[in-house]
Amino acid sequence: MTASEASQGPMSSAITDATLAELAEIAARYPEARSGLLPMLHLVQSAQGRITPEGIQACADLLGITAAEVSGVATFYTMYKRRPVGDFHVGVCTNTLCAVMGGDLIFERLKQHLDVGNDEVAERRPGDQATVSLEHVECNAACDYAPVVMVNWEFMDNQTPTSATDLVDDLRAGVEVSSTRGPRLCTWREAERVLAGFDDGRADDGPAAGAASLAGLEIARENDWSAPRADGEEAAR
Amino acid sequence: MTDTLTPVLTANWGDDRSWSLAAYEARGGYGALRKALTELQPDDVITMVKDSGLRGRGGAGFPTGMKWSFIPQDLPKPKYLVVNADESEPGTCKDIPLMMASPHTLVEGVILSAYAIRANHAFIYVRGEVLHVIRRLQNAVREAYAAGHLGKDVHGSGYDLDLVIHAGAGAYICGEETALLDSLEGRRGQPRLRPPFPAVAGLYASPTVINNVESIASVPAIVANGAEWFSAMGTEKSKGHVIYSLSGHVKRPGQYEAPLGITLRELLDLGGGIREGHELKFWTPGGSSTPLLTAEHLDMPLDYESVGAAGSMLGTRALQIFDETTCVVRAVLRWTEFYKHESCGKCTPCREGTWWLVQNLAKMEAGTIAPEDGEKMLALLLDQCDNILGRSFCALGDGATSPITSSIQYFREEYLAHLTNRGCPFDPVASTLFAAEGASV
Numbered sequence: 001m002t003a004s005e006a007s008q009g010p011m012s013s014a015i016t017d018a019t020l021a022e023l024a025e026i027a028a029r030y031p032e033a034r035s036g037l038l039p040m041l042h043l044v045q046s047a048q049g050r051i052t053p054e055g056i057q058a059c060a061d062l063l064g065i066t067a068a069e070v071s072g073v074a075t076f077y078t079m080y081k082r083r084p085v086g087d088f089h090v091g092v093c094t095n096t097l098c099a100v101m102g103g104d105l106i107f108e109r110l111k112q113h114l115d116v117g118n119d120e121v122a123e124r125r126p127g128d129q130a131t132v133s134l135e136h137v138e139c140n141a142a143c144d145y146a147p148v149v150m151v152n153w154e155f156m157d158n159q160t161p162t163s164a165t166d167l168v169d170d171l172r173a174g175v176e177v178s179s180t181r182g183p184r185l186c187t188w189r190e191a192e193r194v195l196a197g198f199d200d201g202r203a204d205d206g207p208a209a210g211a212a213s214l215a216g217l218e219i220a221r222e223n224d225w226s227a228p229r230a231d232g233e234e235a236a237r
Numbered sequence: 238m239t240d241t242l243t244p245v246l247t248a249n250w251g252d253d254r255s256w257s258l259a260a261y262e263a264r265g266g267y268g269a270l271r272k273a274l275t276e277l278q279p280d281d282v283i284t285m286v287k288d289s290g291l292r293g294r295g296g297a298g299f300p301t302g303m304k305w306s307f308i309p310q311d312l313p314k315p316k317y318l319v320v321n322a323d324e325s326e327p328g329t330c331k332d333i334p335l336m337m338a339s340p341h342t343l344v345e346g347v348i349l350s351a352y353a354i355r356a357n358h359a360f361i362y363v364r365g366e367v368l369h370v371i372r373r374l375q376n377a378v379r380e381a382y383a384a385g386h387l388g389k390d391v392h393g394s395g396y397d398l399d400l401v402i403h404a405g406a407g408a409y410i411c412g413e414e415t416a417l418l419d420s421l422e423g424r425r426g427q428p429r430l431r432p433p434f435p436a437v438a439g440l441y442a443s444p445t446v447i448n449n450v451e452s453i454a455s456v457p458a459i460v461a462n463g464a465e466w467f468s469a470m471g472t473e474k475s476k477g478h479v480i481y482s483l484s485g486h487v488k489r490p491g492q493y494e495a496p497l498g499i500t501l502r503e504l505l506d507l508g509g510g511i512r513e514g515h516e517l518k519f520w521t522p523g524g525s526s527t528p529l530l531t532a533e534h535l536d537m538p539l540d541y542e543s544v545g546a547a548g549s550m551l552g553t554r555a556l557q558i559f560d561e562t563t564c565v566v567r568a569v570l571r572w573t574e575f576y577k578h579e580s581c582g583k584c585t586p587c588r589e590g591t592w593w594l595v596q597n598l599a600k601m602e603a604g605t606i607a608p609e610d611g612e613k614m615l616a617l618l619l620d621q622c623d624n625i626l627g628r629s630f631c632a633l634g635d636g637a638t639s640p641i642t643s644s645i646q647y648f649r650e651e652y653l654a655h656l657t658n659r660g661c662p663f664d665p666v667a668s669t670l671f672a673a674e675g676a677s678v
Binding site: 096223 | 251326404422463495508575578668
């Protein structure tokens with residue numbers, strides 16, 4: 001689906017039979033069906049654009065638990081959204097390290113640039129090909145690439161206020177953007193489908209590692225350093 | 238003499254398509270699995286890991302082999318292996334690049350570890366906010382099934398194993414192992430009372446081993462090369478290779494795999510030091526939940542015992558480096574806001590206490606307290622910390638107090654300066670990486 005179709009898709013209509021079948025498929029991956037609830041809720045977000053009452057009820061019916069129990073889970077985790085997000089959900093890390101290195105300024109600049117507050121969707125302007133929402137996120141385990149911005153949970157490493165505003169401008173204009181350590185960015189709803197465990201065929205896109213991940217390995221190579229050899233055999237793997 | 242850096246887990250990260258089964262096997266990958274299935278009984282694998290001295294890499298440092306031996310093998314219940322890939326501790330960034338670049342190292346480790354504890358079901362619980370890492374894990378599991386490394390009767394051994402990649406949904410608390418189990422059972426991620434420990438009653442009230450990604454990923458090389466090979470690296474009580482993650486105001490941030498016991502000074506020397514024209518002010522040895530250290534600790538060996546003796550914890554070797562442009566009060570307030578946001582709400586000291594801490598720290602940072610009341614406020618903050626530390630249900634509450642108590646210990650005057658200055662005396666732009674860009678908002 002295109003970004004535009006994704007944002008205009010059904011927001012709280014009935015769950016389709018195809019989705020119901022996939023929800024059941026997720027539950028069947030586990031020794032006990034309820035273990036599937038988190039990925040099932042990811043699939044609800046992919047199908048419906050957010051956590052809907054219909055989606056909650058469908059999960060409850062499939063698992064034989066109450067809608068209140070499903071709601072209790074859905075409201076506990078920050079990735080589950082009860083209001084729609086943009087086609088591209090932009091998360092700026094403002095935990096201490098990224099904040100100090102520039103994340104706070106990036107977040108402030110983006111709020112002004114998009115004219116939104118935290119966890120809000122920027123207004124779609126005439127000619128925009130896609131919508132963007134903004135949120136500040138906690139540490140995303142990429143501190144060696146600080147300041148870090150996530151788009152639909154893909155890494156955008158080493159950002160500045162200028163690169164971040166360029167990024168959201170490109171996303172809104174429909175320009176193809178790739179993660180700095182991953183594939184071309186997909187929509188939020190497409191991403192949620194992968195989180196539910198359904199392959200999108202993009203695992204082989206992007207590099208194995210970014211430059212920071214390889215820092216120590218490169219220094220070891222320059223100095224011919226390695227782990228000891230085992231019993232005089234070939235070097236340790 | 239062991240080399241300064243010893244890439245084992247990171248050794249193949251620069252390889253072409255290193256994440257693929259073909260690239261992993263080209264380096265001898267899954268050789269340890271074939272060796273185990275043909276030459277080793279499950280108990281032999283446990284003994285090897287015990288003898289290696291491998292200790293948990295997720296922060297606590299508990300001996301991995303001993304954890305495995307706690308699984309009661311005489312119970313009729315199924316046994317489970319769960320990998321904690323919910324890497325979320327601020328500063329910690331080692332498991333994510335490992336799973337991105339070499340997911341098969343982890344998958345092979347899972348198979349060996351599950352074989353050792355006689356589990357037929359294993360799970361990798363990975364945080365949801367890392368889409369491409371999840372793709373790579375899912376792809377590696379598909380490849381491993383197709384190659385016969387997973388599934389029924391693995392390589393004709395009669396051993397069955399199923400492995401599920403499970404994406405979380407955004408909750409730091411799920412890195413706590415019993416909260417992770419509740420989350421994996423499809424519930425709110427809240428910690429459980431112990432005992433019973435997961436080894437006896439874990440997932441589905443069955444015997445369960447939960448290990449960090451790096452711990453499990455260390456197993457294939459131990460099985461391939463032997464316990465003595467592993468224990469020849471490191472210090473007397475902290476053995477083996479480990480990933481150190483350098484971040485912050487350093488010239489060359491990144492992942493450095495070395496024997497346990499390297500010092501921060503050595504690591505900084507390798508990485509070109511603190512950024513030009515600046516000096517080290519404070520750092521965390523293992524994430525924000527480990528008490529801050531300063532330049533006086535530069536020559537302390539980064540092993541479990543030495544960091545503990547200095548009043549902190551080795552944690553996840555998440556070395557967050559801050560130079561003199563950084564306001565320690567701002568840094569600590571931000572971490573405290575994080576703990577407040579991530580507190581699961583189950584116990585009162587953490588749920589309420591983290592809110593009180595944020596309120597008081599915010600007043601301190603804004604300088605809205607009279608300077609003569611500064612000492613009183615610091616005493617109040619320490620008293621609140623004392624009412625959380627050791628009185629919370631799990632380690633999240635304890636961790637929330639670490640940055641506060643340690644920063645007051647080392648930087649008391651800087652706290653008080655916020656009051657005499659009627660606000661923060663630091664320019665936040667000076668600490669950014671792009672001050673030259675004209676970083677005004």
